[in-house]
Amino acid sequence: FLFEGVILSLVVFLQNGGLLQCSKLNPSTPILKVFCDPERDTYPDYRLKRESLNYLFSLALTGQDRQTATFKILVFIYWLAHGTSYKTVSETFGIPLSNATSIVRDVADKLVKLSLKIVNKPSSGELALTVQGFGRLARHPVFEKAVGAIGGCHVRVKIPGVPQPQQRPGDQPLPEKALPTINFQGVCDHTGSFIDVFAGLPGSMTDVRILRHSPLYKCALYPPPGCFLLGDGGYPCLQTPVCIITPYSKSDQNPVHVQFNQHHAMALSSIERTFGIMKKRWHMIFLQPLELHPSFIPKVLAVCTVLHNICLRSGDLLEPVKIEDGSKVTEALKEWLASNETSGEVEKIYEHFP
Structure with a gap:
């Protein structure tokens, strides 16, 4: 042996x-x-x-x-x-x-x-359960076209052999932005199970740029036609190449838009809860600086998602931890659409939405 x-x-x-x-x-x-x-x-x-x-x-x-x-x-x-x-x-x-x-x-x-078996997109038969699930989360039938929620987080890294920012005695702890980070983008279904992940790009990149570098976007892998993903204000509202529906600006006080945002937030909570559970279970990975070579970190994060999905299937459940991520974009970005992108703003309000 x-x-x-x-x-x-x-x-x-x-x-x-x-x-x-x-x-x-x-x-x-x-x-x-x-x-x-x-x-x-x-x-x-x-x-x-x-x-x-x-x-x-x-x-x-x-x-x-x-x-x-x-x-x-x-x-x-x-x-x-x-x-x-x-x-x-x-x-x-x-x-x-x-x-x-x-x-x-x-x-x-x-x-x-194992991610090929465990972290994958819903089959045609599972899509019906997914859209129904998001409709229940949002408490409105309009969101029964949602088939996933997209979001991200930053993982702090301490690169071996690279000097870190120094502190003087009595200084406040260094903020997260003082350390380099790696971006981790994930898409989950209504149950909080990961269906797509993409990690490894620098934390200085915005959510929009991370999205545009991901295979999900480049290959238009998901969602299927007629469906959409839910995203927060850090993402653009798009029809193509990936349909993503985002909330209206916080400054928009139109009563219909405010109501839309409320239902949107309830459905989007699935990805927020998913990352909260990940951070609680693997707190030494997500809440402490990782002292690993940057090329190895995406593999570690991928394994975390595999184990997260395994835990869900096994009934090994945790309550999420709430983490304030100061580097997260919380309002819509004022960026020009790329040449291959079509705005999804017209998709936000359907004729059935009161």
Whole structure:
């Protein structure tokens, strides 16, 4: 066994897709004792309940050597949950530092591939449930043409080897904008499940520019004809190439427009809630500066979305944390439409909207 000095024998029994038990654990690695005891709560150590871990293993455990694969996934999930150094991970699991580093990188690559199964757009049959769901969220039938909500957040980074802004004794903590950030754009359905993600561009770029660089926009992948996405004031209101409906300006006091905004906000809350849940579960990723190479961060964020969707499917639910993001655009941007864009302003008010 690859980690013979750590685990004397790791035996995984699967029944109806669930992990039941593992045995003969080396007592010098208590973090694995928690996992192997079916009566113990795995959430404090892995930020995933046992049901979510079972679901993940049912998707990720392929091939002959399931013992090694299980161990590697646990190492990675622990690293993700605590945002800790590779040195701490190696000490916690009793493995060499080089192994800890390679395991994290290797598992991240493998779990990103699961996004093809887990983070995907609704099928034609699922679209009917999605539009009904947004109609219920908005409490108005006009929004039964919505098939997703788009939004974004900033992930702070501390690039290894690059000096950070210095503080003098007694200064206030550095604001988020003092640190470099990476943008993370996501689209979710009415349940809060991610259906499209795009990450890796600098945080200095606006939501509009991030959108225009994304495959969602460039390839007009979604939504289907006759449907639209919901976006906040940081996005343009568009018909093409991607139909996005945004609220009216805050300064617009037309009673019909104000009412529209109220229903729009109720439906748009799905993406806000989704990011809030992500930040609560993976708070060491989203709420602390990531000390990782920028090229690796998009993979980590992609894995977070995969695990988020797995948790939803497993009933592993959390209440969102509310985070004030001072860098977020909250009002419509006064930018010219690109040559390939068509304004969606005329789509905001339908004849059925009172």
